[in-house]
Amino acid sequence: MNALEQRILAEGLNLGRGILKVDSFVNHQVDPMLMQECAVEFARRFKSYEPTKVLTAEISGIAPALMTALELGVPVVYARKHKPITMPDTVFLTTAPSHTKGHNVDLMVSPEYLGAKERVIIIDDFLASGQTILGLMRLAQAAGAKVLGVGALIEKTFEGGRATLEAAGLKVEALARIASMSDDRIVFAE
């Protein structure tokens, strides 16, 4: 069992309806040493793809994506959900349903920072249905960039996102794969 899985067992809280609370080390409070350890592992798995950029979605993707980008020695771009005044008039925008938010969210990237020559790795905190990550892939494709793979800290295998992403041609890596979380017990996939 790796450090992330151990931490999930120690501090993760099953809130029901498929929601895993990891606010003490990933989502509200962040353990930077654990993030670095995860980033080293992502970098090991993706280095041979020679990525030029890491792409993620604000807010909770930023920590693992930033650390992974540091390990890979490339910039990270986080898709915005609301257009800040510093963004140009014309941007790449896609819409993705958010399970935890219960509604659709916009994802926007400025064409200034995602171009046709980029080799992109997508990093996010969770892989559930895969809809956010598919949205990020659409943004990268709109920019003409090539998406090489996806890394998620935590995969909920029972939500089926991996099959969706693999069907889209993406290599998927997750550091903690949760097979079920019924009855207050978190069970990892083999």
Place this chain on the structure above:
Amino acid sequence: MNALEQRILAEGLNLGRGILKVDSFVNHQVDPMLMQECAVEFARRFKSYEPTKVLTAEISGIAPALMTALELGVPVVYARKHKPITMPDTVFLTTAPSHTKGHNVDLMVSPEYLGAKERVIIIDDFLASGQTILGLMRLAQAAGAKVLGVGALIEKTFEGGRATLEAAGLKVEALARIASMSDDRIVFAE
């Protein structure tokens, strides 16, 4: 001139009305190597305070705060602007005016991750009027925590935030201090 100041001169864009666009290395795309360099400097300046936690505000504070927390070997907590379903019913909440957003924003921290024994350093991307940082200070004080200092990547000295924060008893450190940005020229303070 340090690496952050050099980067601001090379890539920073004065959008007028006091808005500096640094989306290519801080706010939308992030340069993790530059962030690490800034974090090493923050850690050097704040290490002797023996902080137990770094506090910041989502979204753009996360990158510099996470990296600084890594250098200091402590967790980072980012105040949320919207209450996620994983947050408990009762939280610390304060409201702060946002110059760049043009309206007030809520800042929320769960009592689970900020307690009376904490020694807190606040890290953010910008110090302008200081209102967001004052809001973070109020959250820490509501938790009974002690705020020891404030680090900002970029200070706009012409907005007067430093005096406000120092009057509140805070030690203020900024890595790039912009004295004026009129006529498309960015001038650093002595």
